Amino acid sequence: MNLLSIAWKSVKQRKVASLLTALSVALGVMLMVVVLVIAGAVDGAFNQRSIAYDLIIGAKGSDLQLVLSSVYRVQPPIANLPYMYLEQLRNDRRIETAIPLAFGDFTKPEHGGFPIVGTTNEYFLNEYTPGKMFEVADQEGTRQLNELYDAVIGSQVARKNGWKVGDKFTIVHGSADSEDVHDEMFTVVSVLRQTGTPNDRSVFLNLEAVYILDGHQKPIDEVETRLKDFYGNDRERLDIALGQMEELKKSRAKGQEIGDESMGYGLDTPDAMKEVTAVFVKTREVFDAISLQSQLKNGSKAMAVNPIRPIRRLMQDVVGHIQKALMVLTGMIIAVSGISIFVSIYNSMSDRRREIGIMRALGARRTSVFSIILAESTVLCIGGGMMGWLIGHGLSVAFAPYVSALTGLLLDGWALNPWEFVLFPVLLVLGALVGFLPAMTAYRTNVADALSS
Amino acid sequence: MSLLLENVRKSYREPNGNRLPVLGISRYELARGEQAALVGSSGGGKTTLLNVISGILAPDSGQVVIDGKDIAPLPEVVRDRFRAAKIGFVFQTFNLLPAFTALENVLLGMSFSGRAIDRPFAISLLERVGLEQRLDHTPQRMSVGEQQRVSVARSLANKPALLLADEPTANVDPANQDLILNLIRDTCEENNVTLLMVTHAMEVANTFDRLDKLADFNDPQADFQGAAS
Numbered sequence: 001m002n003l004l005s006i007a008w009k010s011v012k013q014r015k016v017a018s019l020l021t022a023l024s025v026a027l028g029v030m031l032m033v034v035v036l037v038i039a040g041a042v043d044g045a046f047n048q049r050s051i052a053y054d055l056i057i058g059a060k061g062s063d064l065q066l067v068l069s070s071v072y073r074v075q076p077p078i079a080n081l082p083y084m085y086l087e088q089l090r091n092d093r094r095i096e097t098a099i100p101l102a103f104g105d106f107t108k109p110e111h112g113g114f115p116i117v118g119t120t121n122e123y124f125l126n127e128y129t130p131g132k133m134f135e136v137a138d139q140e141g142t143r144q145l146n147e148l149y150d151a152v153i154g155s156q157v158a159r160k161n162g163w164k165v166g167d168k169f170t171i172v173h174g175s176a177d178s179e180d181v182h183d184e185m186f187t188v189v190s191v192l193r194q195t196g197t198p199n200d201r202s203v204f205l206n207l208e209a210v211y212i213l214d215g216h217q218k219p220i221d222e223v224e225t226r227l228k229d230f231y232g233n234d235r236e237r238l239d240i241a242l243g244q245m246e247e248l249k250k251s252r253a254k255g256q257e258i259g260d261e262s263m264g265y266g267l268d269t270p271d272a273m274k275e276v277t278a279v280f281v282k283t284r285e286v287f288d289a290i291s292l293q294s295q296l297k298n299g300s301k302a303m304a305v306n307p308i309r310p311i312r313r314l315m316q317d318v319v320g321h322i323q324k325a326l327m328v329l330t331g332m333i334i335a336v337s338g339i340s341i342f343v344s345i346y347n348s349m350s351d352r353r354r355e356i357g358i359m360r361a362l363g364a365r366r367t368s369v370f371s372i373i374l375a376e377s378t379v380l381c382i383g384g385g386m387m388g389w390l391i392g393h394g395l396s397v398a399f400a401p402y403v404s405a406l407t408g409l410l411l412d413g414w415a416l417n418p419w420e421f422v423l424f425p426v427l428l429v430l431g432a433l434v435g436f437l438p439a440m441t442a443y444r445t446n447v448a449d450a451l452s453s
Numbered sequence: 454m455s456l457l458l459e460n461v462r463k464s465y466r467e468p469n470g471n472r473l474p475v476l477g478i479s480r481y482e483l484a485r486g487e488q489a490a491l492v493g494s495s496g497g498g499k500t501t502l503l504n505v506i507s508g509i510l511a512p513d514s515g516q517v518v519i520d521g522k523d524i525a526p527l528p529e530v531v532r533d534r535f536r537a538a539k540i541g542f543v544f545q546t547f548n549l550l551p552a553f554t555a556l557e558n559v560l561l562g563m564s565f566s567g568r569a570i571d572r573p574f575a576i577s578l579l580e581r582v583g584l585e586q587r588l589d590h591t592p593q594r595m596s597v598g599e600q601q602r603v604s605v606a607r608s609l610a611n612k613p614a615l616l617l618a619d620e621p622t623a624n625v626d627p628a629n630q631d632l633i634l635n636l637i638r639d640t641c642e643e644n645n646v647t648l649l650m651v652t653h654a655m656e657v658a659n660t661f662d663r664l665d666k667l668a669d670f671n672d673p674q675a676d677f678q679g680a681a682s
Contacts, residue, residue, distance in 0.1 A: 001557065001560050001561055001564040001570065002564070006561070006564075009550075009552045009553060009557070010552060012552065013551065013552035354548070355550055355551075357548075358544075358548040358549075358550060359550075359561070359565070360509070360533070361507070361509060361536075361542055361544075361548070362536075362537060362542070362561060362562050362565050362607075363533055363534065363536045363537020363538070363562075363565035363566055363611075364533065364537075364565045365530050365533045365534070365565075366529070366530070366533075367530075368565065447504075447509045448500075448501075448504050448509055448510055451509075451544070451548070452500065
């Protein structure tokens, strides 16, 4: 019989007390595991894995706001860029892909107030996160955004509204709680499978449809002012843009507005009048991204943002602190449960004084009885820890579908966080710490007194 | 010679700081395989003597030679190991560990000696004391007599040179008293183990060829000439 099996016997002998103290450790560890799993999912949703593009180009302003509005769709956009600028980017030899996005509308409040994203089919043909392509639910009639009023919806939008391919809906203008409903009726042509990204709670429309919706066209003189402001000294492009606006003014003066009631009234919108909110860019080389970013920094009305950096900053400044606070809290729970182990073992020491005396009389050394008590507290800590670890991951797996449905977070219940590798050595040290004092009591036990007690 | 005490003194420090002498033994010896009963008045130092012989307590001075080795000057950790290997103990209150089965209690005695665990030998000892059907029973599920028999088996687990028995029959009924007594004496004889049994019961003491009265060889106030102070 080794010391560990003797310690285990003692743990078993005090079944109820041992189980309760181990459970208190298990509770702390379980909470920590759940926090880590959720933190991992949040981290996954808010870090470089959330987008597979090198740069996001938008109007100058806060880089964080640009990322939050275009990638996470939780903030209003800063301002728009001229559509012609998108063409300019597409002709840049450093850029491999430039995908336009236009924001500003939402589904009706009773439909969840999900953000509307105007884009092109190219958006769905690129990876949404490194190594992952969009997949669509297998529904009859599924197709791309071919028609003007087609819509592709995210999984959460579909689940919330029970929408499927062929269903129709209208959207509201400006904000999620707006009552300004657009007349146009959109038809679901694809339902995306869950991605664990903000795409799940987005509705994608044909970019061209965004331009013709009522109220989306700005007055011509305002557009001209914005073009002059954007292009500044770039006379060549400004002249082209203003030339298009002149053409528009002339045709409208002749009453030649193209379009009808069913198709909208903006079909004659020239490129100079169109705008995009953000452009997702993939560059050919890493250096191209740096070069483009640096170029836009000086003198341009646009900016290029590496989506990782502001989010990392946000994670560190806000989410990181919350995670740390939760970790500290669960750490304290584990520490308190460690104290309960100490109290339990320490209280049992007076009852076990005679047992220790017997073992010493049988030849056990002081260090042996010391080690037995230490092993006991360690067994309780590690045993409780393993129990909590299994329960924590088990609960994460069991509740992942519910959490996903509720929040859109994709929980990977068995995902191991690096902190978990530290957990068990920490529990080992905790077990040794809380067992030290009772172990010293055992060490100092006077055998002759203990046997006569 | 299996046991030799020479010029052994032991005293305790009282709360007022004074020392209370308990043992003062100029010479006491037992030959290998010899069996002796030790009687004495309550508080006369019998238990202290057993603790000194077993190395649980170190004497203030003198020699405690067991199986040819003086354990008195040895550090506690060495005395512990020596006790586990050479000395068996049978207690008045059996002192079995409640969480352990009969077999585990016997194995426990082996595990502290530093030797390899000899499970078949432990089982054979329990068979010898008639407990082959009780190997997996914990003390709570055994009678008082059975518990004391486990205690006897445990005391012999490390094939000791010396067995110390502290009133082993005091807590058992008369029917079991002879059984336990014979068991201890027979197994000691079979294994050539020296036996020193402390008892209050004269009917037990009188069954021994050698009956020692502690008062006859213990004088706590004695001044041993030439002994280390």
